[in-house]
Every structure is written in structure tokens, then in C-alpha cells.
Amino acid sequence: MLPVLFLYGSLINDVRTLIAANNLTAAQQAVHAAGNTPEAAAALSWMARAELEKKDYARADRLASQTRTMADAFLRARKLDADPYLPTAVGAAIEVHAQALAAEGERAEAIPYLQQQLRLFAGTSITERIRKNINLLGMEGKPAPALEESEWLGTRPPSLASLRGRAVLLFFWAHWCVDCKAEVPVLADLEKKFGARLAIIGPTRFYGYVAGGEEAPPAVEKQYIDRVRREFYAALPGMPAPLSSANFQTYGSSTTPTLVLIDPNGIVRFYHPGAVSELELANRVQAVLSR
Numbered sequence: 001m002l003p004v005l006f007l008y009g010s011l012i013n014d015v016r017t018l019i020a021a022n023n024l025t026a027a028q029q030a031v032h033a034a035g036n037t038p039e040a041a042a043a044l045s046w047m048a049r050a051e052l053e054k055k056d057y058a059r060a061d062r063l064a065s066q067t068r069t070m071a072d073a074f075l076r077a078r079k080l081d082a083d084p085y086l087p088t089a090v091g092a093a094i095e096v097h098a099q100a101l102a103a104e105g106e107r108a109e110a111i112p113y114l115q116q117q118l119r120l121f122a123g124t125s126i127t128e129r130i131r132k133n134i135n136l137l138g139m140e141g142k143p144a145p146a147l148e149e150s151e152w153l154g155t156r157p158p159s160l161a162s163l164r165g166r167a168v169l170l171f172f173w174a175h176w177c178v179d180c181k182a183e184v185p186v187l188a189d190l191e192k193k194f195g196a197r198l199a200i201i202g203p204t205r206f207y208g209y210v211a212g213g214e215e216a217p218p219a220v221e222k223q224y225i226d227r228v229r230r231e232f233y234a235a236l237p238g239m240p241a242p243l244s245s246a247n248f249q250t251y252g253s254s255t256t257p258t259l260v261l262i263d264p265n266g267i268v269r270f271y272h273p274g275a276v277s278e279l280e281l282a283n284r285v286q287a288v289l290s291r
Contacts, residue, residue, distance in 0.1 A: 012085075015043040019050045038085035041070040045092035057100040064096035080124045091126040091254075098133050111137050131252030132273055139271045144168070144262045145251065147203060148244040153226050157240035160266060163199050167288050169281070170260040171202045171239070172253040175210075175228040179275050180257045186278040188235035193282060197289055202239045203247040204229075263288040 011034050018027035027047055034040040048063035071089040080086050094117050101110040111134060118130045147170075149157045160168060171187060173180035187200055210216045210224040222243065229241060247253070251260060255273035261284055263269045269288050 011039050012043045012046065015046055019046060024050065036070060036073070038071070038074055038083045038089065041067050041074075041089035042085040042092075044070065045089045045096070048096045049092055052096050052099055052103075055103070057103050060096050061100040064093045064100070068093040068097075080121065080126070087125045090121070091129045094126070094130060095133050098137070102137055107137055126254075128248055128252055128254035131249060132254045132258070133252070135252045135271050136273070139251075139260075139268050142268055143266055144170075144260070144268050147201070147242050148246040148250075149242045151243045153204070153222075153229055153241040153243055155238060155240045157201055157242045158199070160262065163262075164266055165264050166197055166199050167194070167264060167285050168199045168201065168262040169285070170251070170258075170262070171200060172248060172251065172256055172258040172260075173202055173204050173233075174207065174256040175204070175225045176207065177256040181232045183257050183259075183275050184233055184235050186276070186281065187239075189278055190281055190285060191236070191238075194285055194289070198285055200236065200239050202233070202236070202241045203251075203253075204241050204243055205245045205248050206243070261285065261288060263291060 011030065014030055015027045018024070018030065024047060027043075027050075031040050031043050031047065034043070044063060045067045048060050048067055051057075051060035051063060054060075067089050071086055071093065074083065074086060075090075078086075080090060094114070098110040098114050101107070101113065114130055114134045114137070118127060118134065121127060121130065144160055146160055147157065149159065169187070169190070171180075171183070173183075190198060191200060204225060206218050206221050206225075208215060208221065210221055216224065225243070233239065251258065253273070257275055258273045259270070259276050259281070260268060260272075261270035261281075270284050
């Protein structure tokens with residue numbers, strides 16, 4: 001889910017509507033009619049994602065390549081984050097190419113490609129997105145990275161190392177995220193079901209604004225995030241909330257919610273950008289506890 005502060009242009013809205021209606025031909029015509037603009041590149045990236053979802057990996061990769069070519073032409077004269085559309089276009093092009101490679105059995109090529117892109121776009125707004133895709137392809141089965149815990153909301157976060165012997169569910173959320181709030185009853189039911197065998201930790205971060213997109217310094221935003229936490233996350237009163245952008249970068253949490261399940265030995269067993277049903281999460285937690 002994207003921050004509420006981000007507003008799509010009319011072309012992207014039109015293209016997404018046509019994609020939802022499964023009218024990809026009209027969507028492509030709309031993109032071509034718009035000419036060579038950053039918004040057109042971003043709109044084309046939505047088509048690439050649509051083909052990826054349909055599992056037409058060859059076409060998805062072609063559209064991703066076209067998107068990247070369009071975007072790179074603009075990057076010769078401006079920085080990535082100087083334009084509101086270029087991060088969407090470039091980030092999606094990288095994501096689709098890597099996922100298409102992996103889906104076609106080229107995972108060994110996909111991960112080095114993503115790592116190279118991570119270096120290329122270090123310090124930009126798409127680093128979390130690239131790391132998310134690295135984690136999607138390679139985090140499961142690896143030791144969970146430690147969390148930055150110097151600042152928090154609620155109870156003081158325990159270290160992941162101190163939770164060995166228990167399953168741990170990391171729930172990355174944002175104060176503006178509607179889907180995160182909808183996931184709260186699911187997590188509260190998991191707490192009741194598994195009790196002390198499951199620890200839930202809810203990392204969050206500063207975004208630089210509060211309600212209505214009003215800009216806010218960290219001290220003001222922290223108070224606002226805590227109000228949101230107490231109002232909408234009250235069903236999870238014992239959930240520590242480490243407050244750090246570093247955790248989002250380490251875990252590649254460019255999508256909220258992102259859920260990461262760690263087994264009692266500290267190994268990541270499930271990494272998922274987006275909401276997950278209670279049944280699936282309960283089954284996965286039970287599986288790691290039964291190992």
C-alpha cells in the first residue's frame with residue numbers, strides 16, 4: 001500500500017481502471033497516446049505488473065524493459081526523486097524484471113541483479129522496494145536480521161535474540177495504512193490462540209507528516225503515531241513498536257503491512273508484503289512451532 005500523501009495522475013488512474021477491466025489493449029493505447037513523459041513511464045509500469053500477475057512473464061519483462069528505457073532517458077537530466085513518477089516507474093521495472101527472472105527459473109540471476117540495482121539507487125526512495133524484492137527471493141531460510149530498538153512506542157522491544165524458543169511475527173505498519181488497521185483483529189486472534197509461544201513486534205517509522213498530509217517534525221509525528229497506535233491498535237496492547245526507518249530498510253518493507261514470521265531458532269520462515277488471512281498465518285505459526 002502506498003502512502004496516502006501520494007496522488008496518482010489522471011493517466012495512471014485511467015490505465016489502472018482499464019487494467020482492472022482487463023482491457024490491456026486500451027490501456028497500452030492510452031499510454032502511447034500520452035507521449036514520452038515520466039507519468040507515461042509510470043503508467044506503463046502498471047501494465048508490466050498486470051502481465052506479471054497474469055503470469056505472462058515474457059510480456060511483463062518486455063513492458064518492464066520499455067518502462068526502464070523511458071525512465072532512464074529522463075534520469076540523464078534529473079535525479080530519481082526529483083520527479084513524482086520516476087520512482088514508481090523505475091522501482092516497478094526493477095521489480096518486474098527480477099520477479100520474471102525468478103519465475104522462469106533464473107533466481108540465481110535475479111538476486112545479483114537486484115543487488116546491483118540496490119547499489120545503483122542507494123540513498124533514493126526505492127531502496128526499500130529493491131530490498132523487499134531481494135528478501136522475497138532470498139530471506140526465507142536465513143537468520144532474521146536484528147532490529148534497531150533505540151526508540152519505540154509502547155513497551156520496550158525485546159531483542160530478537162532474547163526471543164529464541166518462541167515464534168516471532170514482525171508486523172510492519174504505518175500510521176496512514178488502512179490495510180494495517182484491518183490486520184489488527186487477525187493478529188489479536190493469533191495472540192489468543194498461541195499465547196506466550198508467539199511474540200508479535202510491530203515496527204513502524206516516521207514519514208514526515210501527520211493527518212491530512214500536514215508536514216510534521218519527528219517529535220510531533222511521534223505523538224501522532226502514538227495516538228494512532230492507541231486508538232487503532234488497542235487490541236494489541238502488549239505489542240512493542242520499534243520506531244526506526246532502518247528496520248524498514250533492512251527488511252525491505254516498502255509495502256505496508258509487511259509480515260515476517262521467524263521460527264524459534266531465529267530463522268525467517270515466511271516473508272510477505274501485504275495483508276495475510278488469519279487462517280494462513282495461524283497455519284504458518286503452527287508449522288514453525290511444530291518443527
